[in-house]
Amino acid sequence: MTADTLLVEPAAVEAAIARALSGGAEFAEVFVEDRRSVAIGLDDRKVEQLSTGRDRGAGIRVIAGETTGFAHTADLSEAGLLAAAEAAAAVARTGSGRTRRVALEGRRAGALSAATVAPESVSKADKVELLRRADEAARASGGEIVQVSAGYGDSRRRILVANSDGLLVSDDQVRVRFGVSCVASGDSGLQTGYESLALTVGFDLFDRYDVEEVAEQAARQALSKLTARPAPSGVVPVVIERGSGGVLFHEACGHGLEADHIAKDASAFAGRVGQMVASPLVTLVDDGTVAEQWGTAAIDDEGRASQRNVLIEDGVLTDYLWDHLRARKEGRSSSGNGRRQSYQHLPMVRMTNTFLLAGKEDPDELVAQTPYGIYVAKLGGGQVNTATGDFVFGMTEAYLIEDGHLTQPLRNANLIGNGPEVLTRIDAVANDFAMSPGSCGKDGQSVPVGCGQPTLRVTGITVGGTADA
Amino acid sequence: MPELDALVEAVAAAARPGEQVEAYASWRRDTDVRVFAGEIEQLATAESAGIGVRVITGGRQGFAYVGAIEESAGREALDAARENAPFASPDEHLALALPDAVAPACLALWRPGVASTPTAAKVAMALDLDRRTRAADPRIRQVVSSDYSDGDGEWAVASSTGVRASSRRTTSSLSVSVLAGEGEETQGAGGYSVGRSPEELDVDVASSDAIERAVRLLGARKPKSQRLTVVLDRRVTATLLSVLAGTLSGEEVARGRSMFAGRLGEQVGVEGLSLVEDPTNPLAFGAAAFDAEGLACRATPLIEGGRLSAYLYNTYAGRLVGTASTASAVRGGFSTPPGVGARALAIEPGTTDVATLLAEVGDGLFVQSISGVHSGVNRVSGDFSVGVQGCMLRDGAFSEPVREATIASAVQRMLLGVVAIADDVEWLPGPAAGVTLAIADVALSGR
Numbered sequence: 001m002t003a004d005t006l007l008v009e010p011a012a013v014e015a016a017i018a019r020a021l022s023g024g025a026e027f028a029e030v031f032v033e034d035r036r037s038v039a040i041g042l043d044d045r046k047v048e049q050l051s052t053g054r055d056r057g058a059g060i061r062v063i064a065g066e067t068t069g070f071a072h073t074a075d076l077s078e079a080g081l082l083a084a085a086e087a088a089a090a091v092a093r094t095g096s097g098r099t100r101r102v103a104l105e106g107r108r109a110g111a112l113s114a115a116t117v118a119p120e121s122v123s124k125a126d127k128v129e130l131l132r133r134a135d136e137a138a139r140a141s142g143g144e145i146v147q148v149s150a151g152y153g154d155s156r157r158r159i160l161v162a163n164s165d166g167l168l169v170s171d172d173q174v175r176v177r178f179g180v181s182c183v184a185s186g187d188s189g190l191q192t193g194y195e196s197l198a199l200t201v202g203f204d205l206f207d208r209y210d211v212e213e214v215a216e217q218a219a220r221q222a223l224s225k226l227t228a229r230p231a232p233s234g235v236v237p238v239v240i241e242r243g244s245g246g247v248l249f250h251e252a253c254g255h256g257l258e259a260d261h262i263a264k265d266a267s268a269f270a271g272r273v274g275q276m277v278a279s280p281l282v283t284l285v286d287d288g289t290v291a292e293q294w295g296t297a298a299i300d301d302e303g304r305a306s307q308r309n310v311l312i313e314d315g316v317l318t319d320y321l322w323d324h325l326r327a328r329k330e331g332r333s334s335s336g337n338g339r340r341q342s343y344q345h346l347p348m349v350r351m352t353n354t355f356l357l358a359g360k361e362d363p364d365e366l367v368a369q370t371p372y373g374i375y376v377a378k379l380g381g382g383q384v385n386t387a388t389g390d391f392v393f394g395m396t397e398a399y400l401i402e403d404g405h406l407t408q409p410l411r412n413a414n415l416i417g418n419g420p421e422v423l424t425r426i427d428a429v430a431n432d433f434a435m436s437p438g439s440c441g442k443d444g445q446s447v448p449v450g451c452g453q454p455t456l457r458v459t460g461i462t463v464g465g466t467a468d469a
Numbered sequence: 470m471p472e473l474d475a476l477v478e479a480v481a482a483a484a485r486p487g488e489q490v491e492a493y494a495s496w497r498r499d500t501d502v503r504v505f506a507g508e509i510e511q512l513a514t515a516e517s518a519g520i521g522v523r524v525i526t527g528g529r530q531g532f533a534y535v536g537a538i539e540e541s542a543g544r545e546a547l548d549a550a551r552e553n554a555p556f557a558s559p560d561e562h563l564a565l566a567l568p569d570a571v572a573p574a575c576l577a578l579w580r581p582g583v584a585s586t587p588t589a590a591k592v593a594m595a596l597d598l599d600r601r602t603r604a605a606d607p608r609i610r611q612v613v614s615s616d617y618s619d620g621d622g623e624w625a626v627a628s629s630t631g632v633r634a635s636s637r638r639t640t641s642s643l644s645v646s647v648l649a650g651e652g653e654e655t656q657g658a659g660g661y662s663v664g665r666s667p668e669e670l671d672v673d674v675a676s677s678d679a680i681e682r683a684v685r686l687l688g689a690r691k692p693k694s695q696r697l698t699v700v701l702d703r704r705v706t707a708t709l710l711s712v713l714a715g716t717l718s719g720e721e722v723a724r725g726r727s728m729f730a731g732r733l734g735e736q737v738g739v740e741g742l743s744l745v746e747d748p749t750n751p752l753a754f755g756a757a758a759f760d761a762e763g764l765a766c767r768a769t770p771l772i773e774g775g776r777l778s779a780y781l782y783n784t785y786a787g788r789l790v791g792t793a794s795t796a797s798a799v800r801g802g803f804s805t806p807p808g809v810g811a812r813a814l815a816i817e818p819g820t821t822d823v824a825t826l827l828a829e830v831g832d833g834l835f836v837q838s839i840s841g842v843h844s845g846v847n848r849v850s851g852d853f854s855v856g857v858q859g860c861m862l863r864d865g866a867f868s869e870p871v872r873e874a875t876i877a878s879a880v881q882r883m884l885l886g887v888v889a890i891a892d893d894v895e896w897l898p899g900p901a902a903g904v905t906l907a908i909a910d911v912a913l914s915g916r
Contacts, residue, residue: 044724046558048530052549053804055519055536066505070513074537090588091512124556147725183726183849190728190849231854233877233914234694264505266613266648266657344517380844383856387613387648387657390873392856394844413854414845416875416914462691464845464854464875466912 007032007170008058008076013162016060016081021164023089025064027328029163030085031301032058032076033343037155038119042131044147050124059343060088063325067091072344117203119154119176127152130211134180137212141219144226146190147183150215154203161303169303175294175448176205177437180218186226193221194396198437198448200296221378221397224409231398231413231465237373238415239366239401239457243434244379246451249284250354250440251382251391252419253277257311257319258337258349259326261386268389268420269317277317278423281359281456284312286321288336288352293450294437295352302338302347309335312423323349341445351440355452359429363455366428368404374463375399375406376415381438389419392464413465422458430455473538473625474635480522480543484629487526489565490547491632493761494520494538495803497622500588504595504615512592519803522546528559534804562788565630566762571796573758573765574749578638582666583619591617591667594643602645602676608684610650613657618642619667624803626763634763640754640898641667643675649683656689656872658682658838663754663898682837686858689870692915698833698888699876699911700826700862703895703903705836706816709846710744710901713880714811716848717746717771719795720786721809728851728881729777737777738884743817744772746781746797753813754898761807764796771814775884783809815902819890823905826891828865830907835859835867836876851880857913874915883908 013030020028034056041048057074058081069091073084119127131150138148154176162168179196195217197209240248253269261267269277278284288306290296299305302324310318322330323338326349339350367375375398382393392414399406435452473494480492496518503511520543521534531554535542599615619642625635642663649656660679662670701709721727729737738744748757748766757766762784771779782790783798786809799810821829840856847853854877860867878886891905 040556046560048557048560049523049532049806050553050556051532051534051806052553053534053536054545055804057536066508066510068511070511070515072515072517074518087514091509124553128556149724185725189851190725192847192849225850231877233875233912235916264613265611268655344515346511346513381841382844383840385657385840387655388872390840390856390858392841392845392875394841394854396844412845412847412850412852413877414841414856414875416841416856416873418873462873462875462914462916464856464877464914466854466877 007034007158007160009078010168012078012081015078016085017162017164019082020060020062020085020089025062025089027063027164029061029161030058030081031343032160033157035155035157035342038153040127040131040152041149042135043149045135047128047131055342057343058084059345060084061346062088062091068325068346070346119174119203120156122203130178130206134211134215138180138182138215138219141216142184142223144184144186144223145182145219146185148180150180153177159301161301163303167303169299171297171299173200173297174202175200176203178211178214180215182219182222184222184226188226191222191225191228193218195221196437198294199292200294201292224397225411228409228411230467231395231410232463232467233465235460235462237370237457237459238376238461239370239373239455240376240379242432242453242455244436245376245456246355246436246453247379247382247393247438249356249453250351250449250451251384251393252417252422253284254286254351254354255384256386256389256419257321259320259322260349262320263326267386272317273319275317276315277420278312278315279426280315281426281429282312282315282423283310283357285310285357286337286351286354290353290450293353293435295449300336300338301340302334304334304336304338306336306352321349321351323347339447341447345445348443350442350447351449353435353450353452355435356454358431358433358454361428361430363430363432366430366455366457367401367406370401370457371403373401374410375401384419390416391419392416413463415461415463417461422461425459426456427459428457473623476520476538476540476543477625477627479540480547481627481629483547489525489629491523491565491626491628492520492543493624493626493800493803495622495624496538497620499620500591500618502592502595502617504599507599509592520546521803521806522550523806524550524554525563525565526554528561528563529554529557530563531557532806562785564784564788565628566632566764566784566794568631569764571765571767576751576756576758578636578665578756580639580666582668583621583639583641586667594667594670594672598643598645598672598675601672602647602679605676606680606684608649608651608687609647609680610655611648613646613648615645616643626761628763632763634759636757636759639665641665641670643670643672645675645679647679647683649687651687654687656683656686658686661897685837685860685867686870686872689858689872691873692861692871692913694914694916696910696912698830698907698909700830700833700835701906701908702835702837703893703905704897705839706906707897707899707901707903708839708842710814711899712842712846714814714900717780718786718809719780719782719790722780723786723789726849728849732777735777736775738772738775739887740775741890742772742775742884742887743770744814745770745817746811746814748812750813752896753902754896755812755900757812760796760798761800762798764794766796769795781809781811783807811900814900815894816890816904818892818894818904820892821889823891823893826889826905826907827862829889830862831865833862834871834913835862846880853878853880853883874913877912877914886910
């Protein structure tokens with residue numbers, strides 16, 4: 001491997017690790033990142049501006065006993081890395097002053113998602129053109145569409161991870177996203193719709209997906225809500241369409257299965273491995289290797305190869321999600337879930353692509369068998385209190401189910417439930433499946449994740465509307 | 470400390486004829502200490518810096534940033550922004566800020582204590598917070614984290630239209646997250662003490678704040694669905710105001726993406742409701758002498774006696790509708806161009822204390838915290854639905870605690886339903902002040 005593909009001189013990385021260990025720490029890590037991004041926004045028929053950015057730097061982590069020291073620098077010279085190593089090591093200073101030099105052997109992470117068309121090879125004009133096409137398609141969807149905004153973004157993130165266990169690995173991660181939001185205006189006021197595409201692929205994303213279709217979906221969602229009535233208030237059965245409902249599992253149990261919450265006994269799932277924690281219809285997986293998904297990467301941000309982790313199998317809790325730090329304390333290996341927003345952040349336990357496996361039922365039958373309830377076609381973001389398991393998430397497109405048929409569209413409202421309880425109330429899982437992209441926030445750090453699920457029914461969940469149920 | 474002024478001035482001076490160039494550079498140093506179970510769990514110290522450049526040429530705007538502040542980074546960002554400009558649509562409203570006659574407020578936002586306090590003393594504060602919180606109440610089952618954090622940051626902006634501004638500020642805070650438990654049950658809450666320097670912080674304030682909030686929720690149940698009056702804890706009010714800020718952005722209004730579009734002069738709230746954006750208030754955490762385009766910040770009354778009186782503008786948004794900037798340009802750091810936002814929103818406080826307000830309300834729901842704000846408050850339609858934790862109010866006293874419930878209404882209705890405002894204004898980090906607020910006729914969803 002050449003120095004260029006490694007972002008920094010291996011000798012400088014070795015020296016930084018040696019310096020970081022010099023205070024007597026047992027583990028040191030250098031994370032180098034070079035990120036280039038392009039963002040283009042269209043709003044009110046105008047391409048607002050094209051912006052580009054470059055961030056480059058290294059974060060150095062030192063672990064001594066129970067303590068982690070961390071420092072970062074934008075200076076990738078040997079002097080810059082040594083200064084950051086010194087700062088990170090200061091916390092772990094034990095005064096032993098011994099020198100431990102680790103030999104690094106480099107490898108490149110196997111490409112899981114080779115970008116066949118590198119976004120940097122595509123002209124900016126072609127990227128702008130996508131936004132114009134989306135704008136036109138959304139406006140053509142109906143005269144009530146009064147405003148359209150659309151965004152394109154691509155990023156190339158090259159990382160290198162080296163540590164005192166002798167690891168030296170690099171990866172090249174390319175992501176492309178495209179989103180459209182619409183505002184529709186009617187007698188009852190304004191309504192909004194949003195749809196996006198986001199995958200860990202190159203510009204070939206647009207050979208396979210149609211931006212017009214994304215725009216029409218966003219417009220249709222806003223238009224459908226113009227006649228929406230207030231959502232009910234109270235506990236009702238809810239059918240969640242495949243795709244965006246994956247966020248339910250991300251919030252309702254994914255966060256509670258992160259080993260940092262478990263270690264502090266701050267999760268409703270602590271101490272429950274081997275127990276029945278969900279309906280037997282539930283098999284939940286976190287898998288960073290699913291080709292091209294938004295949360296996919298060949299390695300995590302600690303250099304560990306991504307893997308498929310079964311968290312709940314047929315309702316039984318099988319394992320938690322682990323990063324290097326938490327796994328090390330338990331004397332086991334990481335599950336490949338150590339992620340960070342950038343070189344300026346410490347890694348922590350994070351999800352990648354989290355999804356429920358498909359079941360056997362026909363999705364249409366699921367609705368037909370529901371006399372009264374809510375059909376959620378699209379869920380928005382959510383939030384969980386991991387200590388209690390209580391979570392909320394927003395319905396951004398939903399319909400009333402009456403006598404087994406979708407009737408009225410409903411206005412936006414949040415659903416609230418308790419993760420461990422909702423998992424036991426899933427009484428039907430369909431044979432379809434879809435993934436959707438999201439952005440997951442934890443301790444102020446944001447990382448791209450995928451969520452997925454088949455169409456399913458929860459027997460009762462609290463809907464935070466204003467109408468009598 | 471880098472010389473940011475010289476860096477941005479050099480970029481602005483490189484503008485070519487017919488071009489407008491603005492450079493914004495920032496630098497910050499942060500220290501974060503986290504303690505768990507009597508040990509330092511994490512100690513991070515870091516500096517970060519970068520420069521973002523806007524170029525407007527031929528009525529088109531390009532933007533680029535570089536996460537570094539060498540002289541070459543300024544040139545690199547300028548070249549990239551120039552390269553990007555031709556791909557944008559021409560827009561006659563695009564222009565950089567022009568210096569106006571408003572004088573900047575004299576604010577003391579920087580304190581020497583952040584830099585002069587040794588790291589060991591900061592660590593000691595976090596250890597002390599952890600120890601005292603664990604010892605304070607037998608019902609505290611776990612102290613999940615005790616954090617000390619501070620930051621020392623500077624930014625500077627210069628433009629070819631004559632803008633020159635810079636600012637430096639410090640922040641310092643203690644926060645603690647606890648779990649209270651009885652039997653199988655667990656409830657969590659957080660507490661804070663914030664200031665601009667370590668000596669302004671109070672370990673006991675953070676600790677007792679967290680403990681009171683967690684313990685109060687023990688025994689919480691799902692309440693019965695009903696319509697009632699809600700009393701919002703002042704921190705909840707601050708969160709809601711920070712969401713509301715987006716609806717008062719002149720740019721969102723001009724684009725028809727706000728529930729307040731076209732309603733200037735209308736009675737949007739009860740007569741007793743007044744809302745002002747005033748970054749010149751030195752008590753505000755977001756206080757600032759200059760906005761992110763380098764104009765002097767100023768007070769803007771937004772709602773006066775319930776009547777909608779103004780929107781917030783940066784230079785571009787103002788030009789969209791032919792009005793001046795209210796110096797409300799904000800940035801998410803050097804990596805984004807300026808948008809429109811609030812820094813110091815506050816509801817004019819009432820004259821009653823919280824105890825009197827609770828007694829006057831009598832029966833209802835006291836809302837201690839809310840969740841799902843981003844998915845639950847629609848700034849365009851006004852639809853409002855958020856998760857709540859708190860206590861039922863009976864005869865003005867805290868009664869049975871409540872969890873796994875939501876409150877719902879429409880923002881438009883809620884502003885007209887305000888029945889009481891207390892006198893307990895509190896500034897915390899974020900763009901808005903908190904004040905205890907009572908709102909009638911809100912739908913509580915539970916069992």
